[in-house]
Amino acid sequence: MEDNFQSAYQEEEDRLNHALVEIDATLEKLRSTPVYTGHDYTEQVLEDSREQKRKDLAKLRQEPYFGRLDFQGKDEEERKALYIGKIGADREQVSDRPLVIDWRAPVASLFYSFTGGTELASYEAPEGLIEGLVYLKRNVVIRKQILERVADTYNRDSDGPAVSDEFLVYRLGENKDNRLRDIVSTIQEEQDKIIRAAKNTALVIQGVAGSGKTTVALHRLAFLLYQYKDQVSAERMIIFAPNRMFLDYISDVLPELGVGNIMQSTFPDWAAQVLEITLPEQDAAETMNRWFETSGSMPVITEETPGRFKGSTVLMEIIESSIKLLEGGAVPEDDFIPWEGAVLKRSVILHWHNEEYAPYPPGKRKERVMARIHRWIEMELKKSPSAAALKERKKKGAQREKAYSAKWPKYDPLNIYKQIFRAVKVPADWPEGPPVLIPAAVLKETARELKKGILREEDLPPLLYIHYLLNGNEGKDRFDHIVIDEAQDFSPFQIAVLDLYVKGHSFTILGDLSQGIHAYKGVHAWEEMQSLFAPEHTAYHALTRSYRSTMEIIEFANIILSAGVNSPLLAVPVFRSGNPVRLISYADHLTAAAGEDPRSRAVAAALAALSGREYRTVAVLTRSLREAQELHAVLVQEHADIHLIDGSMTSYQGGLSVLPVYLSKGLEFDAAILADADQDHYGPAPWDAKLMYVGCTRALHELWLLHNGKLPAYVQATEDVTINGWPEA
Numbered sequence: 001m002e003d004n005f006q007s008a009y010q011e012e013e014d015r016l017n018h019a020l021v022e023i024d025a026t027l028e029k030l031r032s033t034p035v036y037t038g039h040d041y042t043e044q045v046l047e048d049s050r051e052q053k054r055k056d057l058a059k060l061r062q063e064p065y066f067g068r069l070d071f072q073g074k075d076e077e078e079r080k081a082l083y084i085g086k087i088g089a090d091r092e093q094v095s096d097r098p099l100v101i102d103w104r105a106p107v108a109s110l111f112y113s114f115t116g117g118t119e120l121a122s123y124e125a126p127e128g129l130i131e132g133l134v135y136l137k138r139n140v141v142i143r144k145q146i147l148e149r150v151a152d153t154y155n156r157d158s159d160g161p162a163v164s165d166e167f168l169v170y171r172l173g174e175n176k177d178n179r180l181r182d183i184v185s186t187i188q189e190e191q192d193k194i195i196r197a198a199k200n201t202a203l204v205i206q207g208v209a210g211s212g213k214t215t216v217a218l219h220r221l222a223f224l225l226y227q228y229k230d231q232v233s234a235e236r237m238i239i240f241a242p243n244r245m246f247l248d249y250i251s252d253v254l255p256e257l258g259v260g261n262i263m264q265s266t267f268p269d270w271a272a273q274v275l276e277i278t279l280p281e282q283d284a285a286e287t288m289n290r291w292f293e294t295s296g297s298m299p300v301i302t303e304e305t306p307g308r309f310k311g312s313t314v315l316m317e318i319i320e321s322s323i324k325l326l327e328g329g330a331v332p333e334d335d336f337i338p339w340e341g342a343v344l345k346r347s348v349i350l351h352w353h354n355e356e357y358a359p360y361p362p363g364k365r366k367e368r369v370m371a372r373i374h375r376w377i378e379m380e381l382k383k384s385p386s387a388a389a390l391k392e393r394k395k396k397g398a399q400r401e402k403a404y405s406a407k408w409p410k411y412d413p414l415n416i417y418k419q420i421f422r423a424v425k426v427p428a429d430w431p432e433g434p435p436v437l438i439p440a441a442v443l444k445e446t447a448r449e450l451k452k453g454i455l456r457e458e459d460l461p462p463l464l465y466i467h468y469l470l471n472g473n474e475g476k477d478r479f480d481h482i483v484i485d486e487a488q489d490f491s492p493f494q495i496a497v498l499d500l501y502v503k504g505h506s507f508t509i510l511g512d513l514s515q516g517i518h519a520y521k522g523v524h525a526w527e528e529m530q531s532l533f534a535p536e537h538t539a540y541h542a543l544t545r546s547y548r549s550t551m552e553i554i555e556f557a558n559i560i561l562s563a564g565v566n567s568p569l570l571a572v573p574v575f576r577s578g579n580p581v582r583l584i585s586y587a588d589h590l591t592a593a594a595g596e597d598p599r600s601r602a603v604a605a606a607l608a609a610l611s612g613r614e615y616r617t618v619a620v621l622t623r624s625l626r627e628a629q630e631l632h633a634v635l636v637q638e639h640a641d642i643h644l645i646d647g648s649m650t651s652y653q654g655g656l657s658v659l660p661v662y663l664s665k666g667l668e669f670d671a672a673i674l675a676d677a678d679q680d681h682y683g684p685a686p687w688d689a690k691l692m693y694v695g696c697t698r699a700l701h702e703l704w705l706l707h708n709g710k711l712p713a714y715v716q717a718t719e720d721v722t723i724n725g726w727p728e729a
């Protein structure tokens with residue numbers, strides 16, 4: 001075994017040296033080619049491509065590849081060793097295989113989809129299905145040109161049929177810093193299927209916490225850009241994520257995969273830009289605080305809760321009929337008379353509006369009709385008998401044109417939205433009540449807030465929809481692809497509106513219903529979203545394996561889900577064992593000094609213990625922001641470098657942090673300390689259990705729960721999974 005390993009290592013070292021010589025030679029040649037600075041377009045394009053190659057090769061020579069696949073096609077005479085890397089590179093000399101194959105190339109898919117077995121493996125190539133035998137699947141770790149590790153995940157000659165998880169487990173055991181990383185060397189089969197799925201489908205992915213949803217979505221974007229290079233561009237792709245700090249956290253993955261310029265935004269930021277409005281900063285933070293401040297005080301959620309109702313497609317219908325009403329009565333009642341003696345009959349204007357410009361949306365239609373009226377006035381002016389009459393008519397005509405335009409409905413989305421909710425006066429010909437019934441409580445609450453100038457996140461999709469119905473959205477303004485992360489917090493209405501802004505229903509929608517902690521918004525089942533698309537335009541995938549946490553943490557979190565939420569969406573761990581989850585009561589033999597609060601003393605002691613280990617990121621998670629602030633004030637005395645994370649952060653620093661659980665969504669820490677994991681902070685409701693589940697699943701290697709002795713029923717001590725009390729000093 002040792003000998004095999006030695007020879008594999010030697011073999012890979014030789015190959016690496018050869019590859020580096022070849023890369024250096026090509027790079028040298030490119031660098032010695034004079035840079036073209038002239039004006040010839042063809043030469044400029046060639047120079048751009050040379051420059052890209054120079055950059056790619058400079059990157060490649062640090063870590064040329066990460067995997068090797070030995071494959072023999074059914075019709076081929078010999079097996080070939082294919083080396084797979086983040087960027088592909090051709091050889092200088094003509095050869096039957098490239099120096100490095102891009103991980104996104106069709107043949108590279110075998111590296112991910114092959115799960116062992118003695119049968120023929122196959123992959124989809126442009127020329128059709130290629131079948132053959134896989135002989136070897138090998139991971140090689142190269143850092144700064146040094147070969148660090150060689151691990152065979154499958155070897156037909158020695159191993160037997162199964163693919164081993166050993167290399168994956170080694171990778172997962174590493175500590176994490178403040179950024180999400182690429183996973184090209186260990187993408188798993190279930191993830192690969194999503195990454196390589198066809199472009200024009202609304203993919204809905206339910207993935208347990210830590211199943212790689214965010215990571216997979218980013219790899220998918222890199223794949224789409226490679227596979228559909230003539231149809232999509234990075235500038236026309238967008239990722240929606242829950243907050244700006246999260247965007248910062250994921251910001252290294254795409255550049256690492258050689259992809260730049262993809263738009264990244266939160267939904268409110270993007271909506272405000274389309275609507276050309278400024279949103280009040282405090283809204284999101286204030287809503288969060290209201291919901292997460294204390295346990296057990298959350299109102300009951302029904303379909304008539306404002307957030308739920310405003311996220312439903314029922315409101316879309318109400319908006320459509322309101323716009324139709326406005327449009328129907330848009331042309332003013334009277335003929336247009338710019339000055340005495342000149343008359344433009346209303347019937348003519350109606351004809352323009354209702355027939356000639358019928359294909360345009362109302363806002364544009366009004367613009368066209370008014371432009372036509374303006375041209376008509378100019379023609380009429382030419383008939384003026386004298387210069388004085390011309391001057392007089394010009395003046396009067398301009399005034400009456402303006403007054404006539406003012407008689408049209410105000411095609412302003414916010415104003416129409418206010419009319420629908422009766423927060424401002426409605427047009428006289430509108431029916432008494434709202435066109436389709438809006439629940440009285442929603443109507444009252446929304447009208448009250450709109451009158452006060454408050455706009456909530458849930459008001460944005462309806463506003464965008466009104467904007468769209470008024471102005472349309474020309475093809476060139478549509479995205480090539482939209483990624484929505486934490487999609488369980490999106491409403492069907494949000495997705496329906498976004499569908500108007502993307503070509504071919506090209507979505508990657510990812511989320512986890514078990515992490516739907518914002519009970520007042522979002523979906524309760526994925527069918528709510530899938531039903532927006534025709535069956536042939538949507539596909540559903542489930543990711544059930546969790547890669548983030550140790551088996552102990554996952555088993556512990558699964559119990560919270562089944563006992564607290566009655567959820568069937570349990571995670572399957574990778575076989576990576578760690579320390580048991582530690583349950584520590586504040587009363588456990590830890591004496592607080594006089595005047596010291598035992599709770600903060602315990603949290604401080606836990607932080608000191610965990611930050612003393614080899615971990616790079618350790619977080620203290622609290623129920624509310626207020627508690628995080630209070631604990632931070634205490635902890636900072638011993639750990640000057642601890643960060644308080646609140647809703648306003650735009651970047652994530654890593655290291656030691658204290659934050660409320662609801663802001664930790666999507667993030668991960670080597671070790672997590674859940675403060676106040678007791679009934680006083682987490683009630684029996686499913687939303688509370690979900691919140692605790694989110695907190696627990698942030699931990700990669702170590703999870704400690706601190707409590708006042710009264711654990712919620714869904715937090716259960718289990719042999720081999722949990723341990724009570726402090727570790728021995």
Ligand SMILES: Nc1ncnc2c1ncn2[C@@H]1O[C@H](COP(=O)(O)OP(=O)(O)OP(=O)(O)O)[C@@H](O)[C@H]1O
Nearest residue numbers: 183186187188209210211212213214215547548666
């Ligand atoms: N195939 C893989 N190989 C190595 N690491 C992986 C793999 N898939 C996921 N991971 C790691 O698992 C962790 C979780 O990934 P990610 O944050 O993308 O999951 P998620 O499903 O979005 O989680 P959450 O729902 O909790 O936000 C990350 O550290 C990621 O690098």
